[in-house]
Amino acid sequence: MTDGPTIQLPQLRDPQLRVLMRTATAKDAVMAAAVLLQAGIETQVCADLPELLRETERGAGALLVSEEMLTGSGATELAAAVATQSPWSDLPVLILARQGADSRAITTAMEGMANVTVLERPIRVASLVSALRSALRARRRQYELRRILEDLNEADRRKTEFLATLAHELRNPMAPLSTALAILKRKPLTSEAARPYYDLMGRQLDHMVRLVSDLMEVSRITRGKIELQLDELALDQVIRGAVELSRPLMDAGRHTLGVHVADASLALKGDGVRLTQVFANLLNNAAKYTPEGGRIDVFVEHDGHGHAVVRVKDSGVGIPSAMLGAIFDMFVQVSGTARAAQGGLGIGLTLVKSMVELHGGTVSARSDGANQGSEFTVSLPLLDHGLRAGAKAGASEATMAVQHRILVVDDNRDAAESLGALLGLLGAQATVAFSGLDALAKAEHFQPSVAILDIGMPGMDGCELARRLRTHPRLHGIGLIALTGWGQPDDRLRIAQAGFDHHLLKPVDVEELAVALQKLDQRGAA
Template identity: 75%
Template sequence: MTNTDAPDASPVHTQLRVLLRTATSKDAAMTTAVLKHAGIESLACPSLRDLLQEIPHGAGALLVSEEMLSGTGAAELADAVSAQPPWSDLPVLILARQGADSRAIGVAMDGMANVTVLERPMRVASLVSAVRSALRARRRQYELRRILDDLGEADKRKTEFLATLAHELRNPLAPLSTALAILKRKAPTPEAALPYYELMGRQVEHMVRLVNDLMEVSRITRGKIELQLAELTLAQVIRDAVELSRPLMEARKHTLALNMPDASLAVEGDSVRLTQVFANLLNNAAKYTPEGGTVEVFLEQGDHGDAVVRVKDSGTGIPSAMLDAIFDMFVQVSDTARAAQGGLGIGLTLVKSLVELHGGSVDARSAGIGHGSEFVVSLPLLGRGVKAGTRPGVDAEAAAARQRILVVDDNRDAAESLAALLDLLGAQTAIAFGGMEALRAAEDFGPTLGILDIGMPGMDGCELARRLRAHPRHRHMGLIALTGWGQPGDRARIAQAGFDHHLLKPVNEDALSAALRDLGQRRRS
C-alpha cells in the first residue's frame, strides 16, 4: 500500500486526529467519547483497512486494539507506516490484552519504530495522557516537515539564483574578452579604439552594478546600513530615478508618463536610497514590458498622511500566487523571467528593505499574466515641502594636481591601472605591491598621499597605515583606504587605523576626486 501522508492537502483539523479501530463498536464509542471530552478529535474506522485508507487524509496518531492485528493485520499496518515520508514517524498506540505478549504485537513492534503498547484495562487518564504525548510528538514532526520544506525551497531558490548570477556575469565578460582580443590584434589608433573602450566601460559598469546589488542586499537584510536622512521632495527623487532608467526605457521604446500634480510632497529620507528604490521599480517595469509598451508613474497624497507613488506598466504581469512572495530573496517569476533583459532578481528585495527602513511599505498588484503590474510605495509624509539641493561637481584634474601619491595593492593590475589613472589626472605616483615595500617606497618617494589596499597578505593596509602615522616624516600625509568591504565594522576599524577616507572597489572616479580634493584643501588650510 502506497501512502503519501499529505495532511497539508486536507483541512488543518485532520492533521492531528486520532484514527482508531477497537475490538468492538462499544469500545469505539466509549473511546471516541473519552477523547472528545479531552478535546481530542478522533475517527472510529469500521475496519483496519478503512483506517489505513484514512491515513493519507491526515492522522496525528493511530489507536488500534491487539485483536485487529491478527492474521496479516500487523504486517499491513507496518507496511502502511513504513510508506510514510522520511520526516514522518506516525505514532501507533496498541491496546493490548492483559497478560503475555502476543505474536501480533511482536510483528507490529518489529515493523514500526514509534509503537506504544497500552495494557487493558487502563485508566481513562492514562489513555488520554498517552494520546496527548503521541500528538505532541506528531506536532513536532509537522514542524520538522515545514522546516525541511522551507529549506528545500530556499535551496532551490539559491540554486536558481547562482545559475542566474553565473549567466549575468558571463554576459559582460563575453564582450570584454572580445574587445580585448580585437585591441591586441589590430593595435588601432586612439580614435578607432574609442568604441571598444566605451564598450568595455559599459560592461564593467554593468558588472559593478551586479556586485553592488549583491553587497547592498547583504548589508540591508542584515541591518548593516545607515540612512543619511534629509528633507526631500519626492518629485525630484522620481525625476532622478527616471534619468537613471531612461536609457533602458528608450532602448525598449517605451512610453513613460509622469503624473505628479503636487510636486511639493516631501518626506524625510535618504536621497540616494530612495532614488535607488524608484529606479529599481522603473527598471523592472522596463524589463518586463514588451517593446513599445507604457510605463506610468503617479505621485499623490494618501488618505493616512502618507505620500503614495505608483509605478504601473503594461507588461507581462504577475500570477496572483506570487504577489506576496515577489519581494522575497532569490524569488523570480519563472514564467516571465525570460522576458527580463538581465539582472539578478534581487531588485525587489532591495526595494522592500529600503522602503521599510524609511518607515514605509510597498505592495505589488497585478490581474495576472499578460495584464501588467503595479507597485505601490507609501512613505510617511512631512507636513511641508522642501526644495531639493544640488551637489557640487568635482574637478578631477584639479583635485589630483600637485599630489605625490603612493599606490599600494598586492594586485599588480589594480595598482598599475590606478596609478596610470592618477598620472593622467596630473599626479605623481609611485607603486608598491606590499606593506614592507610600501614603507621603503615612502622613504624614497616622500608621498603627500597614500592609497592603500586593506586586504593585503602579511602586513595589511590598516597595519601599514598605523606605521606610516607613527613615522615623523609621514604622520601628516593623507591616507585613503581602498577595499571591497564596506560594513560599518570595517569602516570603524579603518578609521581607527588613521585613514582620512574609505573608498570601495572598483574606484568610482567622482568619489576618488572628491577625496583628493578634500585632502588637498586640508593641506592648504
C-alpha cells in the same frame, strides 16, 4: 466484528491530528470515541484494518488499534505501511493489548515499528487520554519539523535558482568584455576607432559593479547594518534623478515614459541616494518586463493624509495573482518571466521594499494578470510643511583636479599599475608598490602626500601599513585612503581605527575618489 449502534462524529477540524481507531468491537469504538471526544481528542473509527491503512496515507496524529486486529498478517501489514512514511515522520502507534503474556502479534508489531506503545486492558480513561495526548504532542513537533524542512528545501531551491541567475548575469557582461579586449589586442586602432570598444567595456563593467553592489546592499539591509543619511528632499527632484538613471534602459527598449507630478512642492525627510535607487529600481523593473515599444508612467500625488504616493505603471508582462504577495521576497522571481527581463538578479524589489520601509513608508504591487501590465505603489510620509529652499535630490557630482604625489599599494599588480596610470593621466605624480615592505621603502624616497592602500594584502596588511605610515617621521600629515573589497561595518570600523581618512570600495569610482582627494586638499589648506 459485532453489530452496534452507528457512530456519529463531528467534522474533524484537523485531519492531520486525528486518532485513527480500530478496536475489537463496535461497542468499544463507541465508548472510546465518546471519551476521547470529551477530552478534546478527535477520532475516526475505521471499519477494518485496510480502511485504517488507507486513512493513514491521508494523514493521522496517532493510531489506536486493539491486539485482535493484528492477528494473522495484520501486524506485518501495519508495520509495512508505517515503514513507508517520510523521513520526518514517526507516527505513534498505540496498541490496546489483552491482559496477560505478550502475544506474537504484539512482538511482531514492536519489532517492525519504532514508535509503539502497548497499553494493557482494562485501562483507566485517564491513562488512555494521557497516552494519546503525549503521542499527539510528539506528532505536532513532527509536523513542525516537516514545515521547517519544507521551508529549508524551498529556500535552498530559491538560492540554487539565484546562483544560476547570478552566474548567467555575470557571464553576460564578461562576454563583450572579453571580445572587446581580444579586438583591441589583435588590431591596431586609432583612439577614435577604439573609443566604442572602451565605451562598451565601461558599460559592461558598470553593470557588473551594480550586480555586486545590489548583493552587498541586500546583505547589509537584512542584517540591519545600513544607515540612512537623512536630509530634506524635493520628491520631484528625486524622481527626475531616478528617471535619469533609468533612461538608458528605457531608450534601449524604445519605451514611452510619462512622468506626471501633481504637486512639485512635496517635501520629505529621507536619504536622497537611497530613494533615487528605490525609484530607479522600479523604473528598471518596469523597463525589463515591458516589451519593446511599451509604455511606462510615473504618477506623483498627495494622498491628502500626509503621505506622498508614487505609482509606477507599465504595459508589460504582468504578475500572476498568486505571486503578488511574494515578489518582494529574497530570491523570488516570477516563473516564466525571467527570460523576458533583460538581465538582473531579481533582488531589486527586495531592495525597494527594505529601503521604503526604512523611510517609514510602504510599497505594494498590483496586476490584472498575464500581459496586463503591473503597477507598483510607494507611499512615503511627507514633512508637515511645503518645500523649502535648498531641498536636495541626491549626491552632487565632483570634478577631479589631482595635484598630489600618490603612492598606490596593492598586491594585485594589475590593479596597482592601472590605478597608478589613471592617476598619472589625471595629473598626479604616482608610484606603485606591491607589498607593505615595498611601500615603506618607496615612501622613504618618494614622500607621498597621499597613499591609496589595499587592505587584504599578505604579510603586512593595509591597516598595519597605514599605522606605520602615520608614525613615519618624514610623512607627517599624509592622507590615507583605503581602496578595498571589504566594506562591512566591522571592516569600516577596523579601517577607521587604523588611521585612514577615507574608505572606498573596489572597483574605484573616479567621482568618489575625486571627492576624497578634494577633502584631503581642504584639510591641508586649513
